[in-house]
Amino acid sequence: MKVSDILRVKGNTLYTITPDDPLADAVAVMAEKDIGSLVVMEHGDLVGMLTFREIILTLQANGGAVGTTTVRKAMDDAPLTCTAETELDEVRRMMLDRHARYMPVMDKRMLMGVISFYDVAKAVVDSQNFENKMLKAYIRDWPGEEDEGR
Numbered sequence: 001m002k003v004s005d006i007l008r009v010k011g012n013t014l015y016t017i018t019p020d021d022p023l024a025d026a027v028a029v030m031a032e033k034d035i036g037s038l039v040v041m042e043h044g045d046l047v048g049m050l051t052f053r054e055i056i057l058t059l060q061a062n063g064g065a066v067g068t069t070t071v072r073k074a075m076d077d078a079p080l081t082c083t084a085e086t087e088l089d090e091v092r093r094m095m096l097d098r099h100a101r102y103m104p105v106m107d108k109r110m111l112m113g114v115i116s117f118y119d120v121a122k123a124v125v126d127s128q129n130f131e132n133k134m135l136k137a138y139i140r141d142w143p144g145e146e147d148e149g150r
Contacts, residue, residue, distance in 0.1 A: 003091060003105055004084040006123050007113045014113060016041045019048060019072035023058060026050055026071050037102040039114060040075045046111055048075035051102055081106045082115075091120055 017026050017038045026038055030052070040048035050071055058066060058074040080094055081104045095103060095117050105112040 001088045001123055002084065003082055003086045003088065003115060006088075006115050006119050007084060007105060009123075010113065010115070010119060012113055014039065014111060016111075017050065017071055018042055019070065019075065021071050023055070023066045023069040023071055023074050026074075027055060027066060030055075036116065037114060038071075039104055039111060040071055041111070045109060046079070046081070046104055046106065048072070048077045049079035049102060049104065050075045053101070079104060083107060084112055088120055088123060091115070092124075095120065 015029060015033055015035055015038050017029065017040055019040050019042050030036065030038060037049060037051040039046060040050055048071075054074045054076055055066070058069055062069065079102075080098055080100050082091055082094070084105055084107065091103065094100070101117045102114055103116075104114050
């Protein structure tokens with residue numbers, strides 16, 4: 001399976017923010033949309049990723065308040081990325097190695113979508129469930145000894 005398989009099912013709704021926006025605005029968007037990340041874009045380029053992890057770290061550093069902090073100050077400015085052609089096994093390895101829960105999907109410099117660790121895990125489980133159903137159907141339809149004229 002490839003990342004494109006996830007994007008096909010997931011759709012292409014993207015939520016972005018700029019690095020100079022207030023972190024409080026980012027928190028409000030994430031809460032309103034019930035999402036765990038925002039892609040940080042500047043002049044059409046991916047410049048970072050903001051997840052609840054970065055927000056929590058900023059809250060801890062600021063005594064529990066976001067204050068006047070900007071997205072730029074809180075964001076991960078070197079997020080992992082992949083392409084639509086990246087195999088899911090590779091994405092899982094990358095996400096596990098970096099403890100990343102979200103990964104932008106890029107086509108050269110164009111943002112194609114964002115996949116989450118949940119999306120990857122769900123795709124793997126769905127694929128395994130499909131394989132299990134196919135195997136059970138195959139075994140169920142397998143000719144038994146009574147069909148062999150014994």
